[in-house]
Amino acid sequence: AQKITQTQPGMFVQEKEAVTLDCTYDTSDPSYGLFWYKQPSSGEMIFLIYQGSYDQQNATEGRYSLNFQKARKSANLVISASQLGDSAMYFCAMREPDSSASKIIFGSGTRLSIRP
Amino acid sequence: SAVISQKPSRDICQRGTSLTIQCQVDSQVTMMFWYRQQPGQSLTLIATANQGSEATYESGFVIDKFPISRPNLTFSTLTVSNMSPEDSSIYLCSVVGTSNEQFFGPGTRLTVL
Numbered sequence: 483a484q485k486i487t488q489t490q491p492g493m494f495v496q497e498k499e500a501v502t503l504d505c506t507y508d509t510s511d512p513s514y515g516l517f518w519y520k521q522p523s524s525g526e527m528i529f530l531i532y533q534g535s536y537d538q539q540n541a542t543e544g545r546y547s548l549n550f551q552k553a554r555k556s557a558n559l560v561i562s563a564s565q566l567g568d569s570a571m572y573f574c575a576m577r578e579p580d581s582s583a584s585k586i587i588f589g590s591g592t593r594l595s596i597r598p
Numbered sequence: 599s600a601v602i603s604q605k606p607s608r609d610i611c612q613r614g615t616s617l618t619i620q621c622q623v624d625s626q627v628t629m630m631f632w633y634r635q636q637p638g639q640s641l642t643l644i645a646t647a648n649q650g651s652e653a654t655y656e657s658g659f660v661i662d663k664f665p666i667s668r669p670n671l672t673f674s675t676l677t678v679s680n681m682s683p684e685d686s687s688i689y690l691c692s693v694v695g696t697s698n699e700q701f702f703g704p705g706t707r708l709t710v711l
Contacts, residue, residue, distance in 0.1 A: 527702035
């Protein structure tokens with residue numbers, strides 16, 4: 483069974499500092515995809531970044547980067563130079579392909595609060 | 599990226615009634631997914647909807663409670679039937695992008711009184 487673990491229910495970070503949100507996963511399939519989403523108070527799920535298990539380099543999207551450590555089954559999200567607008571829930575998720583559908587499962591989330 | 603719209607964006611319903619949520623995508627997609635997010639919780643997959651076939655439901659979700667339609671490759675509906683307060687959640691539809699990303703609609707925030 484696949485599993486996603488986010489061990490930080492909440493984090494407070496000073497504006498302009500970098501922040502790392504932790505995510506570990508468990509799967510027996512060699513082919514999988516890892517995602518991070520941001521959910522502001524409005525409720526929408528905003529796609530941030532994707533990392534495939536066979537990708538050689540860590541994914542980056544602007545201020546977001548994914549620190550992919552395959553042997554440790556870790557996929558931490560790094561946000562550089564945090565901004566007040568980064569305050570939101572952040573979810574790590576994983577897709578494991580199967581014969582019927584490539585569905586994704588989510589971790590429990592981390593609530594990030596940026597202090598001015 | 600796929601542009602996904604949902605209707606309604608929010609609703610307040612009486613228990614025992616049903617609500618149908620619509621999801622429209624700006625491009626043709628093979629699979630559409632419906633998720634539920636209960637208050638303070640993470641997202642849980644309800645079912646996968648393929649065009650031309652019955653939806654595939656996850657454990658704990660049944661067709662009588664959450665019937666799904668998928669009439670074409672850009673549209674799907676999810677009905678929440680015989681609602682109770684426990685059905686109060688955000689319901690989101692989702693599709694897979696061309697580069698394996700997965701995108702979500704803006705969600706439907708449902709409150710059942």
